[in-house]
Amino acid sequence: MQAGSGKRITKELGEIQSDPPEGMKVTLKDDSDLHTWQIVMDGPEQSVYAGGHFKLILVLPKDYPFKPPVVNFQTKIYHPNISNDGKGSMCLGMLRTDEWKPPNKIVAVLNMTRNLLIEPNPDDAVESSIAEVYKNDYKSFEKTAKEWTKKYAVGK
Amino acid sequence: MDSDDEFHSGQSSDDFMIDDDSDTGLPEDDSDIDEVDIGFESQEKITKPGRKSYEVEFKVYSPQDIQSYQDKQIDEVSTILGQPPEITAILLRHMRWNKERLIEQYMDAQEQMLENVGLDQDIAGPPRIETKKNFMCDICCDDQPGLETFAMKCGHRFCVPCYKHYLSRKIKEEGEAARIRCPGEDCNRIVDSKSLDLLVATDLKERYQELLTRTYVDDKENLKWCPAPNCVYAVDCGVKQRDLLKIVPTVHCDCGHNFCFGCTLTDHQPAPCALVRKWLKKCEDDSETANWISANTKECPKCRSTIEKNGGCNHMTCRKCRHEFCWMCMGVWSEHGTSWYSCNRYEEKSGSDARDAQAKSRQSLERYLHYYNRYANHEQSAKLDKDIYIKTEKKMSQLQNSSGMSWIEVQFLEEASRALQQCRQTLKWTYAFAFYLARNNQTEIFEDNQKDLEMAVENLSEMFEKPVDQLAKLKVDMLDKTTYCNKRRVILLSDTADNLKAGKWEFNVELTG
Numbered sequence: 250m251q252a253g254s255g256k257r258i259t260k261e262l263g264e265i266q267s268d269p270p271e272g273m274k275v276t277l278k279d280d281s282d283l284h285t286w287q288i289v290m291d292g293p294e295q296s297v298y299a300g301g302h303f304k305l306i307l308v309l310p311k312d313y314p315f316k317p318p319v320v321n322f323q324t325k326i327y328h329p330n331i332s333n334d335g336k337g338s339m340c341l342g343m344l345r346t347d348e349w350k351p352p353n354k355i356v357a358v359l360n361m362t363r364n365l366l367i368e369p370n371p372d373d374a375v376e377s378s379i380a381e382v383y384k385n386d387y388k389s390f391e392k393t394a395k396e397w398t399k400k401y402a403v404g405k
Numbered sequence: 406m407d408s409d410d411e412f413h414s415g416q417s418s419d420d421f422m423i424d425d426d427s428d429t430g431l432p433e434d435d436s437d438i439d440e441v442d443i444g445f446e447s448q449e450k451i452t453k454p455g456r457k458s459y460e461v462e463f464k465v466y467s468p469q470d471i472q473s474y475q476d477k478q479i480d481e482v483s484t485i486l487g488q489p490p491e492i493t494a495i496l497l498r499h500m501r502w503n504k505e506r507l508i509e510q511y512m513d514a515q516e517q518m519l520e521n522v523g524l525d526q527d528i529a530g531p532p533r534i535e536t537k538k539n540f541m542c543d544i545c546c547d548d549q550p551g552l553e554t555f556a557m558k559c560g561h562r563f564c565v566p567c568y569k570h571y572l573s574r575k576i577k578e579e580g581e582a583a584r585i586r587c588p589g590e591d592c593n594r595i596v597d598s599k600s601l602d603l604l605v606a607t608d609l610k611e612r613y614q615e616l617l618t619r620t621y622v623d624d625k626e627n628l629k630w631c632p633a634p635n636c637v638y639a640v641d642c643g644v645k646q647r648d649l650l651k652i653v654p655t656v657h658c659d660c661g662h663n664f665c666f667g668c669t670l671t672d673h674q675p676a677p678c679a680l681v682r683k684w685l686k687k688c689e690d691d692s693e694t695a696n697w698i699s700a701n702t703k704e705c706p707k708c709r710s711t712i713e714k715n716g717g718c719n720h721m722t723c724r725k726c727r728h729e730f731c732w733m734c735m736g737v738w739s740e741h742g743t744s745w746y747s748c749n750r751y752e753e754k755s756g757s758d759a760r761d762a763q764a765k766s767r768q769s770l771e772r773y774l775h776y777y778n779r780y781a782n783h784e785q786s787a788k789l790d791k792d793i794y795i796k797t798e799k800k801m802s803q804l805q806n807s808s809g810m811s812w813i814e815v816q817f818l819e820e821a822s823r824a825l826q827q828c829r830q831t832l833k834w835t836y837a838f839a840f841y842l843a844r845n846n847q848t849e850i851f852e853d854n855q856k857d858l859e860m861a862v863e864n865l866s867e868m869f870e871k872p873v874d875q876l877a878k879l880k881v882d883m884l885d886k887t888t889y890c891n892k893r894r895v896i897l898l899s900d901t902a903d904n905l906k907a908g909k910w911e912f913n914v915e916l917t918g
Contacts, residue, residue: 257546352543
């Protein structure tokens, strides 16, 4: 299966590069390492992150696809589900070990991530203070999120 | 604090009762208890005469017992539901082994239930490994012809190596057993035991069984694993969480470990679980101070020589100036042994200086240290007593040679040592108990009992330090003192347990279950 995992990853990478999901550029960080992917995700038009370009690193564990990939935002982002600790880690739904199923695809992970930018999930937040603002004072959430996008995710 | 567990947990025979009426060794299904709701009061009725008030009814089970009890239940329910055992097992685990509720819900809405646990009605036919034409595994993307594949009834088909790897990961790394789902996307079907048998290697099957047994015990309120390292036994006890403010259910595992069924900490009678939690938290918070006070050295109150305590007895004699004093209160020893033994009692200061906030906080620290000192001291002494015993054990064989006593005849040392360990464990917790106790009519009796037990223990502990060649002469005396220690312990525990049950203790903090 270890050999099979290479086959599977190559296949997924090929599919994603020939038909990339909306608003994303996917490359290998280093051509010799199939397990570390680099993604540039455009802030979806209808979201508060519009105009920004967010860098993500997706790491496939050795035992992929039996273990879920790990996704980190390298660009700072104001979002209830993405940690604001310099790591930019994201832990949601299908990415949890007990939820992940081996046939799940990376493209689904990326689409889920994009959907999360459009619609945050404050009930399952990593940053509970941001989740509070999102729920109780959306205006102020929107303002900060746009400021951060401008500051960290535009023109870089 | 746990290092001496395996040691002091040996039982003196009169100290607790093993269930003498246990017939098959297996309990009747307890699910009816959930409905009848036998509270603590009604439990009194089934308490047999001869059981002391601080003892609870319990049974110890081996993994085999648990396995066979599980199997028996599965067979029983399997007949009622008309489902094969492996399906019944999944259903029972899903319902957390509540047989009645399972049968009821199954009869009401069979299809709904089978769907809930990921089983549909089409469950005939054994699982098979097959090869399919034009197949590509969705996990590894392998598509070579002749690839062995497997799918359960849900039809999510993957190659056998991937399926096997998926299952072994779940079992080995994630410790899952009862609720492993089909690897298919969004499929909640649970992998049944027949499919597992087909795909899982023999060594993993054992682990799988172990995990299943584990979930069984975890699911049952009346079963708990013995927390001792490497112990494989589970204990069955009817005491419920809500009873824990009224009883301290210490149980004795067959491995020799004594633990509380309520919180699984090492035996902490007479203090109830809620109090123990508060105390341990407090000791942790105040650990800096606690560290300081638990330092092993003190100065001789007369000549100021530094003294390290190297035995369990509190009767200290300074090597230098021959001053005899009590290690705990540093008072002159001669005032202890006879009429006045105030070492266990904290004299509450008069209320007048309570107005001064600073004095108050110092006083509360002092009060805490008073009890903590004694608590820690008994813990420490128990360890030292044990060290001495280990040394003595070696000399027991020498004693046999020199005095012509047989092995059986020198066993009194072991009995004495056990009594010491157990009594110190109890004494230790009496100080945590006393710290939270508010004064009322019962406290004086409690303190007297504490004092008596403490004195009995110190007397016995002191004998333990005598040179080996004198031990033979002391046998009768030592046996008497051992019996007396055990007796004092029973008296103290009975009194505290009776009052706890009757709600007669008042605490200076609120205890919540």
